[in-house]
Amino acid sequence: MILFAGDPHGSYAHLYPVLQAQEQKITLVILGDLQLTEPKPLEDLAKLCDIWFIHGNHDSKTPAAFDAIWGSAWKERNLHGRVVELEGKRIAGLGGVFRGQIWMPPNKPLFFDPIHYCQYCPQEKLWRGGLPLRHRSSIFPSDVEMLEQQQADILICHEAPKPHPLGFQVLNQLAEKMGVKQLYHGHHHESFDYNSRRANSFQTINVGFRSLCDAQGRYLIRGVDDRDEQKS
Numbered sequence: 001m002i003l004f005a006g007d008p009h010g011s012y013a014h015l016y017p018v019l020q021a022q023e024q025k026i027t028l029v030i031l032g033d034l035q036l037t038e039p040k041p042l043e044d045l046a047k048l049c050d051i052w053f054i055h056g057n058h059d060s061k062t063p064a065a066f067d068a069i070w071g072s073a074w075k076e077r078n079l080h081g082r083v084v085e086l087e088g089k090r091i092a093g094l095g096g097v098f099r100g101q102i103w104m105p106p107n108k109p110l111f112f113d114p115i116h117y118c119q120y121c122p123q124e125k126l127w128r129g130g131l132p133l134r135h136r137s138s139i140f141p142s143d144v145e146m147l148e149q150q151q152a153d154i155l156i157c158h159e160a161p162k163p164h165p166l167g168f169q170v171l172n173q174l175a176e177k178m179g180v181k182q183l184y185h186g187h188h189h190e191s192f193d194y195n196s197r198r199a200n201s202f203q204t205i206n207v208g209f210r211s212l213c214d215a216q217g218r219y220l221i222r223g224v225d226d227r228d229e230q231k232s
Helices: 013-021 040-045 063-070 073-077 114-120 133-137 141-148 169-178
Strands: 002-005 027-030 050-053 083-086 089-094 154-157 182-185 203-206 212-214 219-221
Touching: 013 040, 013 212, 013 219, 050 073, 050 083, 063 073, 063 133, 089 141, 089 169, 141 169, 154 169, 169 182
Parallel strands: 002 027, 027 050, 089 154, 154 182, 182 203
Antiparallel strands: 002 212, 083 089, 212 219
């Protein structure tokens, strides 16, 4: 059984009742914004399921959040930029968000890939000899180009496609090129209903804040983001 989790933002307690109630193998795919400070929450959760994920914008907000993923063995479970077969389904991942300093579709990109950006970035703004920390979760055209040459059954993104009001047509185009049947995304904490607006050849599911969906797009948990902090 494959389940898709919306942005946890550092809290995973809501997942345990559902995972503990299942008698079959569970593959849990997290759609970004893990917002960890250490890998332990994933290690604990992994006792109940097989974990995969993509990163979101909050996963490069602090060095601790970044290191919990890319500084640990969990970086091997990041589906960003590749296709992995999980329970008979080819799942492709595109983590991160579009940012105007790099690429804000439909505008033309300012930089094609991280190397191109670093060539023009002032040395004092580089982080650990490469991209600034913030842009470790920025989408480059090279990320999309790498995926559109492959085929998959499911595409998972942090950003949304159209017709979401904050979505990007470039993700619709990517999904079409890859021949996917479903696209799951997080980032937008409400659960946007695509069913009445379906205009694509693939099914789109917005898994909201601390929510959980099955492989048919049905909600097992529907979270409500009632936090007071700024959601950016």
